[in-house]
Amino acid sequence: MRDCHKWGQKFQNYGLRLTISREAILEVLINTDKHLSAEDIFMAVHSNNPAIGLTTIYRTLELLKQTGIVTKFEFGHGKAKYELTEEYSKKKHHHHLICKKCRKVVDYTDFIMEEKEYINKAATGMQNKFGFDIDTHIIHFYGICPECKAE
Amino acid sequence: MRDCHKWGQKFQNYGLRLTISREAILEVLINTDKHLSAEDIFMAVHSNNPAIGLTTIYRTLELLKQTGIVTKFEFGHGKAKYELTEEYSKKKHHHHLICKKCRKVVDYTDFIMEEKEYINKAATGMQNKFGFDIDTHIIHFYGICPECKAE
DNA sequence: TCTGATAATGAAAACCATTATCATTTTGTA
């Protein structure tokens, strides 16, 4: 159980320990399809492991970010949200729709071929023009969700 | 001078007063090609108008955001950055390259046709699929700038 | 199994960008 997961390997390679806390946090991230804040994760973990503190949540999330296991998103609503990276998630490559009214965040997986084409072209162009090595990108669409339109 | 600008009209339409503070803040935004934080703007304004406080900077930036004169960006480095919107800026439609090491932000105006094509397709798709009305989008490219590569 | 070095942790305090409060000043209008 402990070492059979992808991240178990990753942790070992980085000389990090796969502790109870870290496993509990990863488990929460694996078993959700939402975008969770540190506090969301703290509360989810707390029900089974009341001893784990919020500080550890923040520290672990930072660690998971550094090792490429989670992505940190700042949607502009005060608190950062976390999601497993494509490599470690069941989710496919996707981007986000954000409702400017209710702040809902929806995953959007369509038109990935077209996106890839544009992104590749742009990333190559930037490499050539600026010498900038691109390795990730973010696309956010802002608008009003159907519920807020109806209101 | 006071009313000959686009934003003068906009302010009037909204029943807002075009005060010294607001003009000073707009002037800073007009005369830069950088992405400034509230504090950056405060310091720039301060040299000529020491009486203007940081609170007014924040309040005015929020106002300018509401009226569509500035865009607020959260690049994930702690403080928000502000830039005139396409409509009020000399800059063309563009997106951003962000260096993950030194946090530099570079404007990128290439491949806009290709981008527009993809964005239109995606926005239409989302409208049809989710009933989500998209009106803006953000594209951020993350990577390492040439200076940091050389280090 | 013991032991020491190192990593991880929790509680509490500190940090810091941003926002709220409120008394005062400025502005547009009659």
Added chain:
DNA sequence: TACAAAATGATAATGGTTTTCATTATCAGA
């Protein structure tokens, strides 16, 4: 000029995140 509404600055408060530091858990070697 007088008055109401809007704008402002100093200050305090907020709240998500990070630091600090003493304690605990983990692992490698003896």
